[in-house]
Amino acid sequence: VAMSFWVWALPPQLAAPLVVFASLWCHIIALSKERPHQLGISLVVPYIIAGLIGVPLGSYLLHQINAETFKLILGVFLLIWCPIMYLAPEFKLLKRLGKKTDAVIGFLGGVLGGLGGFCGSLPSAWVMLKGLSKIEQRYILRHFNFAIQLFTFAVYIFQGTVQLNQWPYIMVLMISVTIPAILGSQLFYKVSEKQFKHIVLSLLFASGTFLVISTVI
Template sequence: MTTIAYVLLFLGAFAGGFVTGLAGFGTGLVALGIWLYALPPSIAVSLVIICSIVAQTSTLPSIWHAIDFKLVWPFLIGGLAGVPLGTMLIAHADPNVFKLSVGVLLLVFPTALYFNSTPIAWSFGGRLADAAIGFAGGILGGLAGLSGPIPTLWASVRGWGKDERRVVFQTFNWTVLTASLCVQAGTGFITREVVWFALLALPGTIFGAWLGARTYQVLSDHHFRDIVLGLLFLSGIGLVWSSLGH
């Protein structure tokens, strides 16, 4: 690797770690756009999973006090049930169709929520609906690595405060990504080269996550909501773009 490639590796790790520390998700959203200039996609995608897990693990202590397992467990059970199904669908479904569908969803709903002046606090479906959302996220995670957007969007319309929302989608993403990493490791995708790049990226990831977590502490509910909706919207643009073959 050239010096520029190492710099890009660090910058991607730092940016991804910062966003994850700030919002609880988004490593792939910002890191992939940088890493793909220096790394092949097969390595970059695995690196995103590893660095996401590390960033989220390093920031869990800062939100541990807010974790309510009564709130979280339906998402986790649904997500873990959905991952194997999504993995099996890889051979039978077109990931681009799912990317386009989820991408359009993430362009429409975050925009509507941003411009909506009336507070939303849906209680529809209770824990069963939460589990169904987790199941959908698990399927998309196993199929196309898209575990986060749907549960994150759902948490944004439940009327929860920033700590409750963050706890839900960070613990959900951490669980699903860890399951995905175990599947990848078991199928040989985590090569020695991936491990080496991960070791090089971890300092940037951890420092970025620490700085992002410090920034999170001073955010109001309103500003946190705007950041999450903005990241979801950017994710929607990326998904639509990639689904169209660009």
């Protein structure tokens, strides 16, 4: 959602590192607040391994692809997908698909992460389509996003995408997102499965809306 606003005023090459760092810092805080659970790391490993492979490709495309075209395609996808998922359709076939398909989604998420910090968009849609529980969705997305954002930020530094003059922006972000991240971690355990789904869909729909608007205007 932040990227959708920032691309109005900032070039993708500046907005992307800011989004990645803000997301990374939020996940560090959220992981520190995570309550004990019985979920195993094998649930998220296929996503992470494939996602890490996709990050360098996305980072390369960040300097090659037409930013307006990318924003429009992703925005239209979210605008179509979110209302459909709000109606709570059941896709029983998807529930039977295994780790290979999860890895494909992870790879595409990694590409989008390297391209502009959007690594969670497709995996969010996927785990919801599979009908996973709120706890499972959160576990997969939190650990996947953390791993991908950490690697993406490292790649940005290595490639020179993160410039010295960007660090003041990054420090301001670190301060400004800390309290909201703590509050969000606490609120997660107070919302129902249905409320959680509607919150996620609303945020993704808002992101899609602003992506399309920022491209058209």
